[in-house]
Amino acid sequence: DGLNTRAVAAGKAYFGSATDNGELTDTAYAAGLNNTADFGQITPGNSMKWDSIEPSRGVFSYAKGDVIANLAKANGQKLRCHTLVWHSQLPSWVSNGNFDNATLIEIMTNHITNEVSHFKGQCYHWDVVNEALNEDGTFRESVFYKTVGPAYIPLAFAAAAAADPAAKLYYNDYNIESAGLKSTGAQNIVKLVQQYGAHIDGVGMQAHFIVGSTPSQAAQEANMKAFVDLGMEVAITELDIRATTPISDADVAKQVVDYGNTVRACKAVERCVGVTIWDWTDKYSWIPSVFSGQGSALPWDGDLKKKDAVYSAILSAWDSG
């Protein structure tokens, strides 16, 4: 019995975790990740991003991405492949290349075709475009947007669909987990891709939350349904709930409620297919390095010890309703 077996019993495809290549040499960590009772799905935290895969133009390096894909295969875990087109972790030859519209489209589609073809048949989901929006729902001024305009998004989805028709293709972003300008912007991206005639299957809600200000279950459910009404499936793709460290008992209590609300929202929405936490132990969380003084965001602590209250909240959330 575990987080994944309960998710599957609740009719979902998986409960999963992000991971990263450097962490796998930690044998206690690897044993936890390989436990499919808890994790039926993994996401590479870094090794399928553009700077890792195509560090210079036309030079593709798949060794690290293959390690994660092969691990998923060996464990019988689903793989969420992450991510093809993102303004961050983008090598400077792309971001500073001053390419014209036609050339950047050619570079982007070549990147997508090469990478998606390489992993063809192995990706349950592909995060095709990641974080294309500003907080007010307008398009982020990435090199792709500035050079190509909004059309880069449907073009990216069309290239991914052509290279692996079986992978489910996702738009993925944060702060789109409840109604608001940015969620509306993401719904407009879905419509844009559909109007272009390209294929999109789903929208990933990253869900990088803060203890005590996580959206309510009802707010998350209503928001998911807005995407479902556009024909989308949805997934919680990068869940973590950060607190000021050391975390207080009061914040642990809030965190238990917050984790429960998010998982119950996914449980309640039929087309929410699964939940992924952004790594499973505080030992390898990205939070403390980016938000100084914050952390304790995951269900296992920095010594790989299970936080019983958080863990049981997720388990029982899968049994809710």
Ligand code: G3I
């Ligand atoms: O690999 C280099 C290493 O060679 C170097 O010595 C070291 C020194 O800083 O950096 C290492 O790269 C780091 C990389 O993670 C691998 O550990 C980068 O500095 C660091 O910036 C990078 O952070 C990643 C971050 O994305 C970058 O934006 C996190 O691990 C990763 O968890 C995080 O994931 C993102 C999702 O992709 C999208 N949504 C938000 C989420 C959290 O930021």
